Each structure stands twice: as C-alpha cells, then as structure tokens.
Amino acid sequence: MDVIVYGLVNGMTFFLMAVGFSFVYGISRLPNFAHGALYVVTGFITWSFIENAGLPFWLSILISLIIVSLAGMAIYRFIMIRVRGMPISEIIVSFAIALAILEGLRLQGIGGFKGFIGPGYVLPPFYDGVVATSWLMIDMHRLLIIVVGVLILGCTWLFTHYHRIGLALKAMAQHERAALMIGINSDRMALVALAIGSALAGIAAIAIMPLGNVNVESGYHVLTHAIAVCVIGGLGSWAGTLLAALVLGLGTTIMSAFGGTMWNNVLIFGLIIFILIVRPSGLLGKQKELEERV
Amino acid sequence: MADEERRRERLDRGIKARTGGLYAVNSWREIGYLLAPRAGLVLVLLVAPLVVPGLYWQRVLCFAAVYALLAISFDFLAERVGLVCIGGAFMIGVGGYISGSLNYYLGLPAALTIPIGTLGGAVVCTLFWLPCLPLRGIYFAVVTFMFPFLATSIILATGLFRGTEGLSPVAGFPNAWVGIYLIMVVVLVSIFALRRLCGEDIGLVFAGVKDNDQAVLASAVNITRVKVYALFIATLIGCFAGAYISHFSGFVGVSLFAVDFTIMPIAAAIMGGPGSIAGPALGAFILAPLSEALRGFGQLRVVLYCVVLVAFILFKPEGLLNWATRKYHQFEHWVKV
Numbered sequence: 001m002d003v004i005v006y007g008l009v010n011g012m013t014f015f016l017m018a019v020g021f022s023f024v025y026g027i028s029r030l031p032n033f034a035h036g037a038l039y040v041v042t043g044f045i046t047w048s049f050i051e052n053a054g055l056p057f058w059l060s061i062l063i064s065l066i067i068v069s070l071a072g073m074a075i076y077r078f079i080m081i082r083v084r085g086m087p088i089s090e091i092i093v094s095f096a097i098a099l100a101i102l103e104g105l106r107l108q109g110i111g112g113f114k115g116f117i118g119p120g121y122v123l124p125p126f127y128d129g130v131v132a133t134s135w136l137m138i139d140m141h142r143l144l145i146i147v148v149g150v151l152i153l154g155c156t157w158l159f160t161h162y163h164r165i166g167l168a169l170k171a172m173a174q175h176e177r178a179a180l181m182i183g184i185n186s187d188r189m190a191l192v193a194l195a196i197g198s199a200l201a202g203i204a205a206i207a208i209m210p211l212g213n214v215n216v217e218s219g220y221h222v223l224t225h226a227i228a229v230c231v232i233g234g235l236g237s238w239a240g241t242l243l244a245a246l247v248l249g250l251g252t253t254i255m256s257a258f259g260g261t262m263w264n265n266v267l268i269f270g271l272i273i274f275i276l277i278v279r280p281s282g283l284l285g286k287q288k289e290l291e292e293r294v
Numbered sequence: 295m296a297d298e299e300r301r302r303e304r305l306d307r308g309i310k311a312r313t314g315g316l317y318a319v320n321s322w323r324e325i326g327y328l329l330a331p332r333a334g335l336v337l338v339l340l341v342a343p344l345v346v347p348g349l350y351w352q353r354v355l356c357f358a359a360v361y362a363l364l365a366i367s368f369d370f371l372a373e374r375v376g377l378v379c380i381g382g383a384f385m386i387g388v389g390g391y392i393s394g395s396l397n398y399y400l401g402l403p404a405a406l407t408i409p410i411g412t413l414g415g416a417v418v419c420t421l422f423w424l425p426c427l428p429l430r431g432i433y434f435a436v437v438t439f440m441f442p443f444l445a446t447s448i449i450l451a452t453g454l455f456r457g458t459e460g461l462s463p464v465a466g467f468p469n470a471w472v473g474i475y476l477i478m479v480v481v482l483v484s485i486f487a488l489r490r491l492c493g494e495d496i497g498l499v500f501a502g503v504k505d506n507d508q509a510v511l512a513s514a515v516n517i518t519r520v521k522v523y524a525l526f527i528a529t530l531i532g533c534f535a536g537a538y539i540s541h542f543s544g545f546v547g548v549s550l551f552a553v554d555f556t557i558m559p560i561a562a563a564i565m566g567g568p569g570s571i572a573g574p575a576l577g578a579f580i581l582a583p584l585s586e587a588l589r590g591f592g593q594l595r596v597v598l599y600c601v602v603l604v605a606f607i608l609f610k611p612e613g614l615l616n617w618a619t620r621k622y623h624q625f626e627h628w629v630k631v
Contacts, residue, residue, distance in 0.1 A: 031432075082608050087432045088378055092560060093607050099557075100600035107594060224443070231436065265447030269440050276440075277425045280433045 002136050003257050004250070009142045011249025012149035013208050015242055017222045018229035019152055020200030026235040027160065027169045028193040031087065033094040034075055035201050036223035037101035042068045042202035043214035044105065047121050057124060065202045072198025073191050080194075081187060102219045121214035123206065141210055148207045152200065157238050169193055228268050232275045234285020243283060247271075302626040331622065332486075335572060339482055343474045351583070352474055356542060358582035359477040360386075363484065363535040364559035365566070365574030367528040370488050373569035374497070375524040376504030378431060379423075381438030383555035385529050387445055387548075389415035389536025391455060394546030398461040404468075408537045415533030420526045427521050442551040449548055460547025464540055477538055481575060484531050488571050491527070500524055558582070561603045567613030576615050 017039070024032045042064050049060030075097060083089040125141035132138075160166035171179040172189050180186055204222075212218070225248075233244030248271070252264045275282060305327055343352055364382040371377045393411025396402045402410075426437045450457060467473035491497055499520050502510040507517050540546045559578065566577025581599070588595040610617065 079604060079608065088372075088435065089607050089611070091432070091435070092564065093604055095557075096561075096600040096603045096607075100597045100604075103596040103600075107597070227436070260451070262447070262451040265443065266451050269444035269447060272440050273426075273437055273444060276429065276433055276437045280429055 002138075003253055005136055005138060006142075007250035007253035008246070009138075009145055009249070010253045011246035012146045013204075013211075014225055014229055014249045015149050015245035016145070016152065016200075016204035016207055018226040018233075018241060018245060019156065020197040020204060021223075021226035022230045022233075022235070022238075022241050023156060023200055024193050024197035025230060026173070026237070026241075028172050028190050030076070030080065030084075030190055030193065031091050031094060032072070032075075032080075032194060032197060033091055033223060034072075034098040034101065035197070035226055036219035036221070037098040038068050038072060038198045038201045039205045039222045040102060040105065040214070040216055040219040041071065042205040043123060043209045043218075044121065046206060047123060047214055050124070061206055065199050065206075068202040069195040069199040072194040072201075076191055076194045081190075084190075098219065098223065102216050105216050123209045123214060125210040126207075145207050148203070152203065153238065153242060156200075160238075165189070165192055225268070228272050230282075231272050232282055234282025237282070237284045240282055240284030299631040300628045301631055303629045304623070305625050305627065335485070336482055339478050340475075343471075343478065349470070352470070353542075354583050354586045355579075356474055356477055357586075358579045359481050360535045360539055360542075361555075361558050361562055361582050362481050362575040362578035363477075363531050364555060365562040365578045366481075366484055366488065366571055367531040368559050369563045369568060369571055369574040370492075370531075371524060371528045372563070374488075374492050374504065374571075375500045375521065376507075377427075377521060377525065378435040379438045379525075379528070380435050380556050380560060381423075381441045382532060382559050383442035383551045383553060384422075384438070384445060385415065385419055385532025386536035386539060386555045387442060387551040388418050389533030390540035390546050390550040391536075392418070392533075393537035394461050394464045394540035395455060397464050397541070398546070404465060404541045408534070408541065411537030411540070412530060412534040415536060416526055416530040419529040419533065420522060423525060423529075424522065427518055427525070439556065442553070442556065446548045446551045449551075455546070458548065460545060460549075462545055464544050464546055466541060466544050473538075473542055480534060480538075485572050485575055488527075492571070496520070496523065561599070563613075564603065564611075565606050565613060567615030567617070567619075568611075570613070570615045570619070573613050573615030577613070580614075 020038075021032060021035045024030050024035070045064040045067055046060050049055045049063060050057060053060070055063070075094070079093060079097065080090060083093055125139070126144050127140045129140040130137065131140060131143065158166075160170055168179070168184045168189050169192070171182075171184055172186055176186055179189075201222075209218075229241060229244045229248060232248070233240030233242070248268060251267050251271075255261070255263045255267055343355055346352055346355060364386070367385070368379065368382060371379045389411045392414050393404075393407035396407040396410060397404065422441065423438065426434055429437060449455060455461060467476075492500065499510065499515060502515075503517055503520055503524075510517050510520070536550060539550070558581065559574070562577035562581050563574035564577070565581060566575065567573025581602075585595055585599055588598060591598075606613070612620075
C-alpha cells in the first residue's frame with residue numbers, strides 16, 4: 001500500500017519536473033534544454049533570499065519565480081530567437097546554456113564567490129509535519145506535492161484550452177504560418193511560453209527540493225527525467241504527460257522496493273528508447289507520420 | 295602607354311572557368327593551388343606530434359585525434375546522410391569495451407583487439423540502431439543520445455565487466471610513437487576517404503536521403519540499406535576511436551560512455567565547419583588542446599567552452615573551415631591585362 005502512495009508522490013514529482021519542459025516543447029516546439037538549469041537556479045536563489053537576505057519564505061519564492069521567468073525570457077530573446085526553426089541548433093544552444101549555468105554555479109574563487117557545493121543548501125518544506133495512520137507514515141510535504149501537482153495540472157489544462165494566450169500557443173505548435181496569418185505574434189508567444197515554462201520549473205524546484213538538498217547534479221537529472229516523461233507521454237498531451245509521469249513514478253518506486261535503485265535508470269532509458277522506436281509521438285500524442293518516420 | 299592596365303583576378307579563375315571541379319588541372323600553379331591545403335593538412339598532422347613539447351601534450355594530441363574521429367563521423371552522418379546521431383559515446387563505449395575486454399580476459403595483443411573492436415563494435419552499434427533508422431531528425435537524435443545512458447545504467451546495475459571498477463590493466467601500445475601515428479594516420483585516411491566517398495555514386499544517394507528521402511524511395515532505392523551503409527561506416531570510425539582509447543588509457547570503464555564524447559565532437563563540428571568532414575577535425579584539434587590548456591581554471595573551462603559554442607552557432611554558423619575555404623577561393627591578386 002505504501003508503495004502505491006509513495007509511487008503516486010514520485011509520479012507527481014516526475015510530473016512537476018516535466019510540466020515546464022512539456023509546456024515549452026509540447027506547446028510551442030521550443031526544446032528548452034536549459035530547463036534543468038533554471039530549476040537549480042531557482043533553488044539557489046530562493047535559498048539565498050531566505051538565508052542571506054533574511055526575507056520571509058513566501059516572498060522569496062515569489063521573487064525568485066519572477067527572476068527565473070525573466071531569465072527564461074532573456075534566454076529566448078537574446079539567444080534562442082536566432083536559431084528558431086533549426087531543431088538541432090536549438091537543442092545544442094540551449095544545452096550549452098544549461099551547461100554554462102550549471103557549471104558556473106560551481107565556480108569557485110571569483111569575487112569571493114564560494115560556489116554552491118556541499119550538503120548545506122536545504123530549502124524548508126511548506127508545512128512541517130507527519131501524517132501517520134495504521135498502514136502508512138508519510139510526511140505532510142509529500143502530500144502537498146500531490147496537491148501542487150494537481151493544481152498545476154488543472155491550471156495549465158484550463159490555460160491551454162480556454163485562455164486566449166494558451167490557445168494561441170497551441171495554434172503555434174500546430175501550424176506556425178497559419179497562426180502568423182491570423183495575427184498571432186510568434187516571437188511574443190514564444191516569450192510567454194518560456195516565461196511560464198521557466199516559472200513552472202521554478203515551482204517544481206520549490207516543491208521538490210525540500211525532499212533532498214539543493215545541488216547542481218539534480219539539474220541534469222531533472223532534464224533527463226523531463227525528457228523521459230515528455231517523450232513517453234507524447235508531446236502536447238497533458239493526459240499523456242500525467243500518464244507517463246505516473247507510470248515512471250510507480251515503476252521506479254516498485255523497482256527500488258523490489259529490485260534496487262540502480263535499475264531505475266535502466267527502466268527510464270529503456271522505456272524512452274522502446275517508446276521512441278515503436279511510437280515516436282508517445283503514448284497519447286497525435287501521430288504525425290511523415291515528420292517522425294519514413 | 296601612360297600606365298599599364300591591371301585588373302584583379304581570383305587565383306582559382308582558370309579552374310573555375312573550365313569545370314568548377316578538381317579534374318581540369320593542367321598547370322603546376324593550379325595543381326599547387328588545389329594541393330596546398332590538402333598537403334598542409336597532412337603535413338601538420340604528421341609533424342605536430344614531433345613538434346609539441348613533451349609527452350603530456352602528445353597525449354593531448356591523441357585525445358584531440360579521438361575527438362576528431364568522433365566529430366568526423368558525426369559530421370558525415372548529420373550533414374551528408376541526414377542522420378543526426380548524437381550517440382558518439384555509445385560508439386566509444388562499445389568499441390572500447392570489446393577490445394578492452396578481449397585484451398583483459400583473453401590477453402590478445404592490441405594488434406588483434408583493435409581491428410576486432412572496430413569491426414565488431416561497428417556491427418553491434420549498427421544492429422542496435424537499426425530499429426531506430428526509420429525515425430527522423432530530432433527523434434533519431436534523442437534515441438541515439440539515450441543509448442550511452444542505457445548502457446551505463448545496465449553495466450552499473452548488473453555489474454557486467456566488473457561494473458563501476460572497470461577493467462583495469464589493459465595493455466598499452468608497445469611504443470608511444472606507434473600509438474600516436476596510428477591515430478594520426480587513421481584521422482587522415484578517414485577524412486580523405488569520406489570526402490572521396492561523398493563524391494562517388496553512393497555519396498549522391500546519401501545526399502538524396504538527406505534532402506528528400508521520399509524521392510529516393512520513389513526511385514526504387516532501399517533507403518534503409520543506404521542508411522545502414524552510412525551508419526556502418528560512421529560507427530566503424532567511432533568504434534576505432536573507442537578501441538584505441540581503451541588501449542591508450544589502459545583502462546575500460548563506464549567513463550567511456552561519458553557524455554563528453556557526445557558533446558565535444560558536436561561542438562568541434564559546429565566550430566570547424568559542418569558538412570566539410572575536414573572542418574570538424576580542425577575544430578577538434580583546436581578545442582581539445584584549448585580545453586586542456588584551460589584545465590587550471592576548473593569549472594570556468596566548461597563555461598568558456600559553452601560560450602564559444604553558443605557564439606559560433608549564433609554568429610558564425612558556417613564554421614571555421616567553410617569560411618576559410620571561401621576566403622581561399624576568393625583570394626585575388628593583380629594581373630596585367
């Protein structure tokens with residue numbers, strides 16, 4: 001029983017990690033490989049606001065979310081905009097930015113900067129407490145992760161289905177020229193998408209990071225997990241994203257309960273490769289035969 | 295005659311005016327014009343190991359050559375055949391594990407294990423990637439990118455080939471010079487052979503597969519077979535690099551699947567000039583020693599190197615060699631009319 005509950009929590013963390021990437025890539029076809037870097041940056045900024053500047057918890061979260069979405073917009077406005085429409089260049093550029101940010105956080109000795117290394121960086125949980133029943137013992141924060149995940153799922157679903165800007169973003173993904181023709185400014189929409197996607201990465205960071213400490217390596221993990229969820233679930237399909245996140249979450253939890261944690265990565269990468277070969281558009285994605293395979 | 299009339303003339307005018315190709319060469323000047331860059335490449339690669347100071351920089355050159363081989367194979371697949379294969383680390387790992395384990399468990403000498411590792415590795419990689427070949431563009435790229443991670447996690451989970459510890463004493467080369475010149479010659483051969491191959495009939499089919507595979511399919515050519523040929527050739531080069539590196543560093547471990555072997559060649563290809571086969575090698579021979587020289591700066595090295603990569607993609611997407619070629623062809627001198 002506890003395997004299922006923890007699997008659900010795990011699935012929700014997968015979903016939170018992936019939702020920002022999926023928002024940007026699935027909706028506006030911009031592969032933002034700097035996603036993991038923005039995730040880690042949010043963690044460190046929030047930590048600095050709380051510990052160094054002494055700001056209250058909620059205020060520092062708000063400020064760091066704003067900073068991260070501005071950073072996402074800057075990445076698009078100054079760098080990605082120039083390679084728009086060349087998928088490989090987009091990937092390489094955004095991955096290079098991610099590497100530069102992540103490794104830059106580890107820089108030491110420049111201007112008295114000590115580098116974010118070590119186990120001392122821990123974000124506080126939303127609500128400290130433990131729920132204990134006869135069959136389950138789980139801390140409050142993990143339950144709140146599920147709540148946050150469901151809230152975000154609801155908001156993004158409503159946004160992309162009913163809001164003008166959300167619909168415009170979907171139109172861009174479907175047919176950019178046609179969207180341009182009916183007056184959707186594609187660059188501005190991409191800016192919006194990146195701002196929201198980066199903020200979602202930030203929310204994921206604030207929700208997930210209290211479970212462990214804030215470290216640079218998690219940026220790479222978040223990136224691979226986000227790609228895994230998006231690819232397996234299908235691009236642009238929220239149901240698929242949720243399904244893939246739950247499958248991966250339950251799968252990895254069951255794996256670690258019975259086989260050992262080192263099989264987790266085998267499961268994740270094996271599933272990605274298998275799904276890509278069999279059904280490149282993912283479990284619930286819309287098949288676009290000629291774009292994907294011959 | 296007040297003053298004699300002069301005009302500017304391009305060096306390659308005579309050649310361009312006749313055929314635009316390499317074949318119409320009828321004077322020593324034109325032969326020299328065409329031969330100079332190629333002979334320069336051969337000379338530089340053969341002389342460089344003699345000139346660099348000390349053993350350390352010779353090893354750096356060898357690593358640069360490994361990256362150059364990977365960059366060449368990436369460039370050939372991506373720009374000439376249209377398969378964006380970013381799984382360089384997988385080729386290195388497969389080639390390295392085959393030749394390294396043959397040496398470690400069976401005690402075969404490097405002269406046997408490297409050819410077996412190269413051929414066997416190419417067969418293994420081609421077979422693994424065969425089911426992915428129908429995929430296009432970004433999907434193929436993501437699949438191939440995931441293979442080294444899968445291989446790493448399988449080796450770590452099952453403890454095959456002694457898991458995290460790796461196979462430690464793998465015999466080195468009998469003589470340092472053999473090791474150095476082996477890889478230099480292979481780099482040269484693969485550059486010239488691939489450029490030649492792209493000019494042959496099959497090269498035209500490769501280009502067709504890149505530009506419009508439906509048209510190639512419509513002219514009754516089995517494109518999967520064509521892609522398999524290209525993939526086999528490219529993985530042959532990559533697996534040689536892997537087999538070489540296992541003997542060169544005397545160690546085989548999961549570090550052979552490191553993401554460096556994927557990212558660095560791509561950076562080299564973009565910097566050197568995508569599509570020119572020789573350009574990526576040039577990029578690797580610039581980037582690898584550069585990053586070695588910056589090793590003292592710690593993490594700043596990676597940051598700088600990403601900045602260079604982004605700057606090249608944004609501001610000079612044609613790359614160094616394509617730019618240099620253009621300048622070389624456009625070079626003008628004054629002649630009397």
